[in-house]
Amino acid sequence: PPASWTGNVRGPGTLSWRGPTAVRRLRAAARAGDPLLVAEEYTTATQLHTPLEPHVCVAHWRGDGLDLFASTQSVGKLADRVAARWELDRDRVRVVTEHVGGGFGAKNGVSVDIRAAVELSRLTGTPVRVSFTRAEELTDAGHRPGTRTRVALLADRDGGLAAMSVDSHGDGGVSVGSTTATLAFLMYGRAPRRVRDFDVVTHRPPGLPMRGPGGPPMAWALEQAVDEMAHRLGEDPISLRLRWDGNPKRRALYERAARTALWRERPRGPRTGRFRRGVGVAASNWLYLFGPKARVELVVQGGELVARAATQDLGTGIRTVLAETVTERLGLPGGGVRVEIGDSSSVHGTGSYGSRTTPSMGPAAADAADRLRTALREHNPRVPAHGPIDEHVLKEALAAAEGLSVVGERGRDRWGALTPENDDLAVGRGLSGAVHVMEVEVDTLLGRVRPTRCWAGIAAGRIYSERTARNQCEGAVVQGVGYALFEERRHDPHTGAILTDDLEDYRIPGMGDVPETEVYFHQEGFEHVPGGGVGLGEVSVVGVAAALGNAVSDATGWRPRELPLRPDRLIEGIR
CATH class of the missing domain: 3.30.365.10 (Aldehyde oxidase/xanthine dehydrogenase, molybdopterin binding domain)
Structure with missing residues (x-):
């Protein structure tokens, strides 16, 4: 604004x-x-x-168009922006993104690697690859x-x-x-x-x-x-949040967190000795965003079912979500759908940012499955109107419907959105929520903090694919621990030059830095949303560092106020 x-x-x-x-x-x-x-x-x-795959693009400017192979979070949107920037017809630009080795928000636009690759390919008439070095990634990305x-x-x-x-x-x-x-x-x-x-x-x-x-x-x-206020009031930190917070989804998480062994068996009172254990809690929320224009195409090809969309898998598992949504909707055996994504020539798919990929693409896949069932019944009346489709009946129907194509749409929320659709982005009604409980061990001699256990309660409605959802929430804990304990870009105060331009000076968590994590999903509260679930990639990271900070305060009696929690800061604070 x-x-x-x-x-x-x-x-x-x-x-x-x-x-x-x-x-x-x-x-x-x-x-x-x-x-x-x-x-x-x-x-x-x-x-x-710090995505492990840096920004990288291969551009091939041909006489009749432009091909891009890019690490991007938005295949379709990148094609739109590239076409506008270089004044090309949209159908002359093709963006392909088979896999993305991480992005976290850094790979949404026409970035420097893409601009350089396109311009150099246009000048030379040959394919050009531009890839950031790690120093460039940690400076310019x-x-x-x-x-x-x-x-x-x-x-x-x-x-x-x-x-x-x-x-x-x-x-x-x-x-x-x-x-x-x-x-x-x-x-x-x-x-x-x-x-x-x-x-x-x-x-x-x-x-x-x-x-x-x-x-x-x-x-x-x-x-x-809020934790400091609980201390001054002499009140349990979860109880205070439960009183202050009227959000029903987070209230359910508070009640669940309070019953966990991690919270009930936490140490009480002042702690002494070199190694001190503490447990902290933090709450968070996030906006529910979605892409109203999301589409999924189902095609019968060679006797099998293919799901296509111009979306991309950032590591969140949207391939799995699309496949499982279609198979569950039709009652198919596992592996009954082949998923083809990452190509801008397919029907419109939403970008992977704003925790909106699954709540946009999942309902579109379900709608495509319903439309396919209706179309298959015209070829084979033995296809049931509801419920699982017998494997033999399905094979017969697919064989008789070679080349059949249907396109599913995302559909409207029951009470509409809070905002009008703007460039395939809308804000829906309701907030997702999270409550994190973190246990740490503090070495007061060396100033080191070791997270040992974490309980992550997530309220994002129905979970489409539990395995990939847990993967997201566990990864969020890893990223939150890095934010709390290690990650700190340093620069020369006179020139602005970045000094932490490699992964030795800019540290991210390793295997030994990560706590044992238990994830709990509260799957109510979004029944007004097609599919019943919203995104969880962002809400799952928001409160992690705060819970860790509160755990350190609980263990030591000293309140940290600066991130990261470096050993020098902790030792100075305790003393």
């Missing part, structure tokens, strides 16, 4: 619900020294996307901006939330768009609140959206402030 400028600071972007009331109450509490006012500042470092966030929470004498304010400054280099404070507006009911986002523009490389953009730094600040 538009915002004003003061020097190199843009903002504020403000959201307010009885904002003047919130500010008046907070200022009065500060003047009175109210012990139920928590007002602290929290910072996070710049986190790099985007990042999650560092933040400095001030949170103020005020509780009334009954322990209810009386006022909240969040002010956050994002350091996105040569870019704007921080939403850290904005996301805090959606947490903890309707108490008076004011949230403000600022962008601090510098000469460093530009940021990009990264898995749950704005979410992890928001949770790092807000969830630690």
Whole structure:
């Protein structure tokens, strides 16, 4: 949205619900020294996307068009943007993405590797491959901006939330768009609140959206402030969140988390000795987004069923989701559908960002299966109108329907969307939710934190494919641990040159850094959505670092306020 400028600071972007009331109450509490006012500042470092496959593109500019083989999160959208940029007819541009070795938000646009490959191929008339080195990937490919966030929470004498304010400054280099404070507006009911986002523009490389953009730094600040408030009120941290939070899906997760052995058997009271164990909790939410134009084509080819769409598998398992959705809908044996994705020449498929791939493509696949059943009944009346199709009947029907093609659509939500469709993106009704409980062991001599166990409760409605969904949620814990303990882009303060430009200086978690993780899915609350489920890739990462920070505070009695939790900071803080 538009915002004003003061020097190199843009903002504020403000959201307010009885904002003047919130500010008046907070200022009065500060003047009175109210012990139920928590007002602290929290910072996070710049986190790099670090996909193991760097940005890479092969471009072939032919006389009749352009072929691109790219590592992209949006096959169809990339073809649209390339055609517009180089003034080509859309049907003359073909983008192919067989597999993507990670992206996390860094591979959505016409990036430098793509522009260079296309221009060089146009000049030479030959295929050209451009691939980032690891140093280029860690410098030029985007990042999650560092933040400095001030949170103020005020509780009334009954322990209810009386006022909240969040002010956050994002350091996105040569870019704007921080939403850290904005996301805090959606947490903890309707108490008076004011949230403000600022962008601090510098000469460093530009940021990009990264898995749950704005979410992890928001949770790092807000969830630690909530934990501090629980301490001042003498209340169980989960019980306080349960009182403050009216979201029914998260309330179900709080109740489940409180019954876990990890929470019930946590240590209590001050801890001593070199190695100290602590358990922390954090809550989070995320917007429900989807692509209204999502399509899936089912084709009978060579006596078998082929599912096609111009979407891509970022590692989230959309191939599995499409195959399992069709087979379950038709009652087919496993392996009864071949999936072909990653080609912009197919019917429109949504991009893999905003946690919207599965809630967009899954319902379209189900609709395609229903349309196919209807079409097959015209070729073979023995195909049932509902329920599983006998294997022999199916073979006969497919043999008689060679070349048959149907296209399924995503369909509308029962109560419509919150926003109009905009470039195949809409905001749906309802928020997904998560609650993370993290156990750590703190070595107070060396300042090291070792996460040992994590319980991840996710409320995203119906789970299409449990195995791939668990994979996403476990990977989110890994990424959240990296954000909390290791990842920190460093730069020369005079020149802006990036110093952490390899995976020795910029550390990400290894196998020994990852906790044993249990994932629990709460599968209610999105019955108004086609398919009954929404995305979980982003909500599953938002609260991880905050839960780890609260666990460190529980173990040591010292409240960390800066990320990452480096050994020097921990030792200094404890002492």
